[in-house]
Amino acid sequence: MSSDLKKLYSDIIKRHQEAPFHFEKKTDMQNTIKAYNPICGDRFEVYVDFDRKTINQLHFHGFGCAISKASTSVLVKALEGRTLAEAIGLCENFLGFINKDLKSNEVLLQEDFKAFSGVHDFPERSDCATLAWQEMKKFLESRK
Amino acid sequence: MSSDLKKLYSDIIKRHQEAPFHFEKKTDMQNTIKAYNPICGDRFEVYVDFDRKTINQLHFHGFGCAISKASTSVLVKALEGRTLAEAIGLCENFLGFINKDLKSNEVLLQEDFKAFSGVHDFPERSDCATLAWQEMKKFLESRK
Amino acid sequence: MTFPVHAIKSNFPIFTHRPELVYLDNAATSQKPLSVIQTITDFYTKENANVHRGLYELSSRATKRYEEVRKKVISLIGASNQNTVAFTKGTTESINIVAYSFLKKKLKAGDKVVISAMEHHANLIPWQQVCKESGALLEIIPVNEVGELRLELLDSLLDKRVKLLAITHISNVLGTINPIEEIVFKAHKLKIPVLIDGAQSVGHYPIDVKKLDIDFLAFSAHKMFGPLGTGVLYCKEALAPHVDPHTYGGGSIKNVEFEETEFLDYPHKLEAGTPNIPGVLGLGAAVDYIQQLDIHEAIHHTKNLTISFKDKLKSLGGITLVGQAQNFGSIVSFQVKNIHPHDVSGFLAHANIAVRAGHHCAQPLLESMGVPATVRISFSIYNTMDDVDKTIDAILGVKKFWS
Amino acid sequence: MTFPVHAIKSNFPIFTHRPELVYLDNAATSQKPLSVIQTITDFYTKENANVHRGLYELSSRATKRYEEVRKKVISLIGASNQNTVAFTKGTTESINIVAYSFLKKKLKAGDKVVISAMEHHANLIPWQQVCKESGALLEIIPVNEVGELRLELLDSLLDKRVKLLAITHISNVLGTINPIEEIVFKAHKLKIPVLIDGAQSVGHYPIDVKKLDIDFLAFSAHKMFGPLGTGVLYCKEALAPHVDPHTYGGGSIKNVEFEETEFLDYPHKLEAGTPNIPGVLGLGAAVDYIQQLDIHEAIHHTKNLTISFKDKLKSLGGITLVGQAQNFGSIVSFQVKNIHPHDVSGFLAHANIAVRAGHHCAQPLLESMGVPATVRISFSIYNTMDDVDKTIDAILGVKKFWS
Ligand SMILES: Cc1ncc(COP(=O)(O)O)c(C=O)c1O
């Protein structure tokens, strides 16, 4: 098995994929974000418990490859408890990291984010990594 | 001027083009055949005075290149006074000659027909030579 | 006689440039033989001119060669009149033409269109939309657990209100080969016209539109060794006058005035605008290429690969085949237990094995089978037993990595 | 600085293969530079794969390169958002999309569509037909005796009932360059969207959709040194949501169920079916080729040829120029006294000079000018003064032969 594949499917990603964080349907939540990639069929819903500019709780459910599932799990974990501004900042941070357009002084990454660095060698997988993050960013910005 | 162009625009063709036979509008005729090539815009009408299986008189009018005009003029001259069967035979003869699919024993051509032999070197002009003939043949066959 | 697969493979330049490539995404698009590529290059390099529109030699030669491809196509599909062949952008456009420029004007509220559950989006969405606009119903022939049409239900689905039946010859997901002869026969008893989606079959399997009495046949050049951007709509002579122009413009008209337009006959009325001339000439070269093959040997070859691949795959364990019809082509869809299809295809890609993962533009089919996505492998004439073995090895590797 | 015409001509392989060719049918289709031909060949030889549909390298690279061509196109036409650029089959299809998938649903009986008398059939028949289906009126801006739009009539033609104005930037028969800035300005005062037919202008003349505030711009790759079978529909961002899918199929959808379909946004909703990938990549190469030219020098060069040709032609006597607008491009239409245009073009063809004769897909225009057909000569960047002189000589020869 080649080393860049090992890097792509890092231990953190494998762990998130096998035991995703808050992986549970919460259809009663007032805010449901749909993250869907029509090209490959990956499809997640993120359920947001959102209260006066703070994200209280997040859950998610759905179907997708290891990268997209793990990245959604990381999102849920990273954004819970954050204020709107913080959460948007984290989205920008993650998306910028994956798309390699972060200025170096902005790279203050969480360990979980860095686990996706393997995607840099597989540009065709960056859509998988950013799927839920992009939709979440759009949602948060609409609430600013 | 190259010799094949001289052959294409033979003296007979030039004469027919300059002084076409029965070139006159006869809009009162009950049978008007439209010969139109939408690609180049050539457009002739052939007026047929047709009576119990005999073509009494033909006239034509319209607009087209030297080849199409001369060939329509030759048609009018050749078919006047013919019976239906004779006229169809002449159409087949002329079309077969232009398209080079006559059996040798069928080639009993009129002098005016042979004037179009130059078209064999200019296959892109064969549509011009056959325009009115094709429509005439269709018309005659519908009256059989 | 064994199939000369290595000689054939050497006709396809991509394998000279990429000797390591194992290309198993043939159902998406096939590779192109040198003769097809050369036809396109030669046209642009030596013969480039517009058709129908000039009295100089290049233009009239382009026109003549363009028209001659219709003859090649009819000899491939068993038609007899070259004017039954219209050139389109591809299968998708061909089907849309039938939906919007033939069917729509006949469709009233309460009428029906019948398709099957295994249709590609291209043979589903046009009918769905035209039905919606007309108040007609879209009826679906379901598929059984092995991926075959439940034809025992056909009689109850067909009645006088059905205005068209559209069905794929070969499923691009399940590999199922449908018994189109029987289907056409049943539809015609009720005078229902039938469209066959030949995207996965034409050029690879014999098809005879006359013998089968097919009304419309749609297919794409790019899936049969020809260029992208070119396709065909075959239409039976009797129905051709009922197909209206679909796109309006130059080249398709007899006479134009500001107030009205008189159109040419089929197929020219469908070919408005400057056509994709090298695309059509390339299709002609592809037909030539196919016709010098022994098509039965070719089918035998790809069938061998398919059977061998399926057998070896199943022996790996933890594999679910999606589609196990009795009569199948060279397409295999499957799932690997606990591993998402994209992760499988990503691993294979890393080993230079090109396969596809996803819903393969047949989302409702997969949903109805309770499968969100599959890995799909599709064989063509240039694939070898070595390709099969490399792929099996790589799948074994994926399974090990995730276990 | 003189324009490096010989260096440029050497970029076009057809002139190496046919050194004797004088190609003056550029308005029908241009020749292709080596870089464009090579892009297509390389794709088929080394990179062939479908887009949007595979996780292996070839496929994702094809997708990436395909999408990047949108960026090249917006930089050519002065747009800022790559999602304003949809790839189509050509100008004809682009205009049909606007007529049927944008305008039709807005058009009621008594509404109007305004076009001009100098439109190509592609920018006439779609509006004529959509008006007929809706009970709307097609209004025509007439042309004066020198072939210019009678813009003094525009104010009286435009009112609240006009739902679209469609006009060509450059006439493919008369060579007239229309003042589209003024036309768009007047239309927008009444909130009328404007479609510009850029088939004869894009790539050859600067055009800035933002500055001119153009709503729709339609053009074809093959007339700007690119491949046949590919075109563009630019649509302003604000109108993009109002353009519906035109062809239904795979690749254009968000979600499909048997009952309904949710489509992607513009431009993807228009690109159903396997796209003409090498066609689009070839368009990208054509844009690259154009952008390394000095476009003002290029215009200066073809204008010089045009003026010189017109002057020499008139001095032959017995010539009628059809179209003598003040502001003209590199297209010249004319008649030779007593000699039918086809006989002229046939003679020229014999001297290896490719020109076009006929109505140039603008039959009503010629009819309104009382001219059944013309000879048309159109210059491009690779034409030389020698081409002009050879053509003049040949026309002199025709006149002698017939006198
Ligand atoms: C002004 C104009 N509009 C439209 C067209 C149609 O372009 P196409 O045939 O590439 O669709 C042409 C060219 O034939 C043209 O010159």
Ligand SMILES: Cc1ncc(COP(=O)(O)O)c(C=O)c1O
């Ligand atoms: C069965 C089937 N129908 C239709 C299509 C659509 O063909 P195209 O994309 O060439 O229009 C495809 C291929 O994608 C197919 O496999």
